Amino acid sequence: MVCESWKAKLDNCLDGELPEEEMRGFDAHVRNCPSCSADALARVQMKRAIQVAGKRYAPSAEFRKRMQQKIAAKPQRSFGLGWTLAAAAAVILVVGTLTSAYLGTRSGRDQVFSEIADLHVATLASSSPVDVISTDRHTVKPWFQGKIPFAFNLPELQNTEFSLLGARMTYLDQTPGAHLIYDMRKHHISVFVFQERSLPAGLDDNSLSPKQLPFNLETWSQGGLRYFVIGDASAADIDSLAKLFKAAS
């Protein structure tokens, strides 16, 4: 019985993931138990074999040099000049701080919108824009299981002009999300869904698309998720699809 208890924790012990007290108990048990001792030895051998086999590939010197050049530090600045500039910067900082909260939020928001537009365009330009091809929301929704760390509802599209073309996984700011593609009178519209907490603050609810974007975009937050609907369809059509999602969530 004691052995069974230790065997269940054997990998955790050998990975050094048990509390110190349990590790001491395990050590004492192994010294007096040939079965657990042999088991531990075999697993240690396996760990070592993976360690050796896993260190298989080494980059070429040329590749390393190339990478180092790409991320090399900037040239050294004069420290005295730095302080002179810093004094000037302090003045700018005072003025800048007053406006930067507003502008910073706008800048962060615009960057997210810009990336959403990039994702939309890049996907439509791809030869395989979707990973799951289906018009059935009951096929598309389960496809995301295990791929993204949240669940969301897709709207019923009967009696609407929208049809679902498929979906794919996507990433924004290193965060996984869902990308759904809809068709409406030959216009392709993307719907992106991400966890709200993973995105910058200041993405105002119902923000209208920034002027510099060549698409209509609508975004809102609902149930801890951030939705983006983007496409070259009219603002009214984008809003219609957004309303369907809001009603479904």
Added chain:
Amino acid sequence: MVFFVGYGNKTLVGWFTLVCMPEESLPSESFEQLAMPHFERLYNFACWLTQDRQEAEDLVQETYAKALKGFSSFQPGTNFRAWIYKILRNAFLTSRTGLKATATVPLDLEGEEEALPVVKETPESILLQRSDGQIVQQALEQLPIAYREILLLCEVEEMSYQEISATLAIPMGTVMSRLSRARKALRGGLQQQFAKRMN
């Protein structure tokens, strides 16, 4: 005269910090100092994921470009290694090879854990002692990507369960159960390799 053009509060403060700071703590240097020690290991990990050296180079380049671009969002004092490995893994998952690899992985990887068989002196453990590592490499190559990556992070990168959890964005419980299953799958693969050599 315009000294500086920027919008964000953070950017302005960042520039102020940049000119006041001694050379050794410039942000760009900090990135290099933090990132380059991981270069060889990231490349090795990328090769294991992609199974192709050219693709691995592209993946590492993309990782460093994204990490440098997003470095301002990295919280100093947190785990840089987990952060950059996560970037690499996410970049891989969205690549053509990554999508193909994950599309072929069974979805029930995290099912109920079965009891592991007792491993004593077995033919494969004897073989392990005598082999040159090639047999383990072949068994690793044939593992599903989810098993291969978690074994490499644990055994080769020697990451703690907490670091693995952060890198793969999965709970600690899943790290333990997936590792256990990955080890079991590797043992199964080794047995097959052993059987092949015996025939």
